[in-house]
Amino acid sequence: MTKTGFLTTALVLILLLAGGLRLGIVMRQSDQLREDRDAYIAIARNLAAGHGFTSSRVEAGQDLAPTAFRPPLYPCLLAVGYYLNAGPQMTGILQVLLGIATVWFTWKTGLRLQLKWAALLAAGIVATDPILLQYTSYSMTEVLATFLCSLLLYLLICSFSTRVENASPPTNKPMLFWTGAVWGLAILCRPTFLAFLGIWLVIRLADSLKQRLLSNSEELRPASVSQQLAFLAAGIILAVSPWLIRNLVVFRAPILTTTHGGYTLLLGNNPVFYNEVVQQPWGTVWTGESLDAWQKSLEADIAQLQPALETEQERDRWMYQRARQNISSQPSLFAQSCLLRLKRFWNIAPLASAGQTPSRTLLLGVASYYFVVLLGCLWGVCMVIWKRERNWLPLIWLLVSFTIVHLFYWTNMRMRAPLVPAIALLSVFGWSHLIHFCKIDRLWNRPNTDHPKV
Numbered sequence: 092m093t094k095t096g097f098l099t100t101a102l103v104l105i106l107l108l109a110g111g112l113r114l115g116i117v118m119r120q121s122d123q124l125r126e127d128r129d130a131y132i133a134i135a136r137n138l139a140a141g142h143g144f145t146s147s148r149v150e151a152g153q154d155l156a157p158t159a160f161r162p163p164l165y166p167c168l169l170a171v172g173y174y175l176n177a178g179p180q181m182t183g184i185l186q187v188l189l190g191i192a193t194v195w196f197t198w199k200t201g202l203r204l205q206l207k208w209a210a211l212l213a214a215g216i217v218a219t220d221p222i223l224l225q226y227t228s229y230s231m232t233e234v235l236a237t238f239l240c241s242l243l244l245y246l247l248i249c250s251f252s253t254r255v256e257n258a259s260p261p262t263n264k265p266m267l268f269w270t271g272a273v274w275g276l277a278i279l280c281r282p283t284f285l286a287f288l289g290i291w292l293v294i295r296l297a298d299s300l301k302q303r304l305l306s307n308s309e310e311l312r313p314a315s316v317s318q319q320l321a322f323l324a325a326g327i328i329l330a331v332s333p334w335l336i337r338n339l340v341v342f343r344a345p346i347l348t349t350t351h352g353g354y355t356l357l358l359g360n361n362p363v364f365y366n367e368v369v370q371q372p373w374g375t376v377w378t379g380e381s382l383d384a385w386q387k388s389l390e391a392d393i394a395q396l397q398p399a400l401e402t403e404q405e406r407d408r409w410m411y412q413r414a415r416q417n418i419s420s421q422p423s424l425f426a427q428s429c430l431l432r433l434k435r436f437w438n439i440a441p442l443a444s445a446g447q448t449p450s451r452t453l454l455l456g457v458a459s460y461y462f463v464v465l466l467g468c469l470w471g472v473c474m475v476i477w478k479r480e481r482n483w484l485p486l487i488w489l490l491v492s493f494t495i496v497h498l499f500y501w502t503n504m505r506m507r508a509p510l511v512p513a514i515a516l517l518s519v520f521g522w523s524h525l526i527h528f529c530k531i532d533r534l535w536n537r538p539n540t541d542h543p544k545v
């Protein structure tokens with residue numbers, strides 16, 4: 092078998108493994124596809140029934156209320172299945188197919204980054220990632236967001252890598268446009284991608300300005316950079332404009348993301364969470380009873396406000412204000428909670444929650460898996476910075492942007508699911524350099540056998 096044939100066979104096997112594992116989990120845990128943890132199914136049902144993007148709560152004497160509490164992309168996709176009276180089944184099929192496609196685009200991105208055979212290892216990591224496998228059987232955004240992230244990274248590398256930047260404008264412009272469109276869809280799935288966009292734009296503009304000042308190259312003239320960003324912006328606007336226009340019409344406000352941010356910030360920055368989790372030993376989780384009591388007390392406080400909060404935007408602004416008050420009144424506990432969120436976001440083993448006690452063997456296996464992967468990722472980040480691998484920088488800015496956001500907002504391990512393709516690529520990049528370094532070190536320090544003792 093030729094080398095090309097071997098690599099092709101290995102890729103097919105990895106894709107089959109990815110599909111088989113996900114299909115098995117969906118079939119075994121099919122009931123979880125009907126669980127509506129984040130109200131995406133409720134919104135999808137309302138969309139399928141012709142009630143628009145509305146919440147499941149019925150106010151006294153009112154119809155279903157329009158909502159922007161959740162990002163729109165995922166429930167819109169689910170609505171297709173519920174319109175055809177095959178919601179859970181189509182959701183399961185969608186999750187499996189998106190998982191396979193994520194593995195494929197991770198491999199493609201690895202090839203663009205010159206990983207060659209190591210791109211298969213990155214694809215294998217994504218195929219077997221415990222977080223992605225676990226949430227394949229949940230009607231939640233993890234699988235879709237990860238797919239969009241893998242596609243976005245591939246398009247970014249194709250559009251802005253050193254090799255492609257020198258291509259002619261007719262070849263580059265469509266790629267830039269579609270990169271922006273996918274970026275917009277990612278924002279409509281997980282608003283955290285907006286932070287990635289902001290950081291990437293700042294770094295891109297600063298880098299272009301720096302190179303323009305140090306070089307007379309016509310490729311870096313301001314007009315060229317402006318054209319690139321214009322096509323990127325056109326794609327983003329195309330993707331997000333329907334949601335933005337809808338919110339302008341319904342809420343009279345240009346809501347680009349959701350009205351969920353204030354609650355998410357307040358959820359991780361309040362006295363109850365500080366007392367019951369932040370000031371407790373590592374591994375302590377917020378019990379369901381306490382969380383429910385806090386939510387009821389929060390609603391009671393809102394009900395007493397004068398004038399009353401009548402819209403989601405007003406509730407969102409009020410919760411942001413309450414969170415800022417908690418942060419400013421207890422800055423030391425806020426700093427501790429930020430450190431806790433950092434540890435949770437990059438944790439190697441899931442924390443036990445109420446009613447769920449994973450076996451010790453399972454926890455050890457997951458912890459070992461992520462220890463190896465994240466260790467390689469850390470070294471990969473170091474190597475990218477040290478070797479100044481410009482084409483790899485979008486992966487690092489992706490990790491940085493998500494980490495910064497989740498320093499402040501509520502977080503756990505599943506929040507890093509969209510980062511798995513980038514983590515996998517950086518991990519194999521790091522381990523390849525570690526192995527190479529170890530070989531050189533071993534050869535350098537080997538005993539001198541050229542002149543054996545007489």
